[in-house]
Amino acid sequence: MYRVMIIDDEMSARKLLQASIDWQALNMEVVGEAASGIEAINIIDDLRPDIVFADISMPFMNGIEFTRVATERYKNLIIVILTGLDDFEYARQCVRLPVVEYMLKPFVRQEVTEVLTKIKEKLDKQTNRTQEVGRDITPSDIEQILQYLRDNFTDSSINLTSVAQRFGFNPSYFSRKFKQETGKSFVEFLISCRMELAIKLAKTSKKMFCTANEVGIPDPNYFGRCFKKYTGISYSEFVSSNASK
Template identity: 60%
Template sequence: MYRVMIIDDEESARKLMRAAIDYKSLDMEVVGEAASGIEAINIIDDLKPDIAFVDISMPFMNGIEFTETATERYPNLIIIIMTALDQFEYARKCVSLPVFDYMLKPMVRAEVTKVLERAKEKLDNMLPSASDFDEEFSGDDADFAVGEADSTELIKKYVHDNITDPKLNLAFVAQNFGFSASYLSRKFKQDTGKNFAKYLTDLRMKKAIKYAGLGYKMYQTAAEVGIPDPNYFGRCFKKYVGMSYSDYVLEKCQKSS
């Protein structure tokens, strides 16, 4: 079953895209959604979509910027750009990007279904081994097997040094070190006992707690830890700490006074 991701900053649009299409009949399922390109970059390694609907107009990282980043790391990912009429020509000018199709909002169910049928045909014709998300051990990965502990420490240092980069994720690091994302994922968990995405989020949240303790405003802290989308940052912080950022800062101030 092919995996679909919906990336749009409008919750109503995401809900409509989930409810209006009979994905099951197309041998597809919606595996997740994101409210910004930043959030999508942070969760795409875990979701492993085959198809992504991407709104062109989003804060902090728009659809074009997301597409540039995503297609560089996941060349087999099928991107379907969603755009309003007044942005359509702007979207079409980005012809250098490997976009599967452009669709006008509001979306029409029959048109979306036709595009997905074509996407399914393309995916059906792809060799299973071509999947960028499920890439197996390759010759390039063999270098990582030599001195594994040292390599893992280098990777952890690289993550620490680049923590402020919002494009940092598993595929970003794997690409930088020259081996597959799937291999890095397996080896990182084997060597550290942690999932890479969780390790990265935990590291960011630990730093965020330090900035919060210093009284930084949320948008300042969010930028300092590489999650400039304050809404997504706020959800990550609350999940990690158990309270909102503002409540945490207030509690710290009360304890210190």
């Protein structure tokens, strides 16, 4: 099945798109969603989508910015831009990017199905989608990569694919070897680096949006979810508990 990701800061829009299309009939499945381009860039390597629906108007990283970053890193990724803004300039910017469709919201189910049918035909024709593994990754390579991440994890544009490309490895192979050698997935290691710094900054009572920016997750909503998952409590609760000590 072809894998689909939906990126929209409106939860209702994400749920509507997910529920209104007969994905199975198209040999597709929705494997995940994100509320911003920043969040999407952080989780896209785990989801490995073939198709992305991206809202053009989102905070912190809009659909155009996401498309620029994503299509540079993921050459075969197919992106459908969704927008409620009938704005020529936005459309003009999208035309210069490798975007399959530009669809106005609220979308019409039949129109989306027709677009997906065309995309499916295109994907079906791509019979040879294999990538060469390239040279083996050694423990020494992994140590260099770990040090690179420790030195650069505050860069919000870093993710698995960008690091794999930097060191000359196939992303899928790199992902498997990274977990094999470290015991953690790439995302888990990157988040742990960011959250350890976030904890130090939280102990100084720094505002959450400032901490989020400093650790490389400028989307405060996504940062908040990461922090709570890592520490077990919200950022504000952590700050309050340390202020009382």
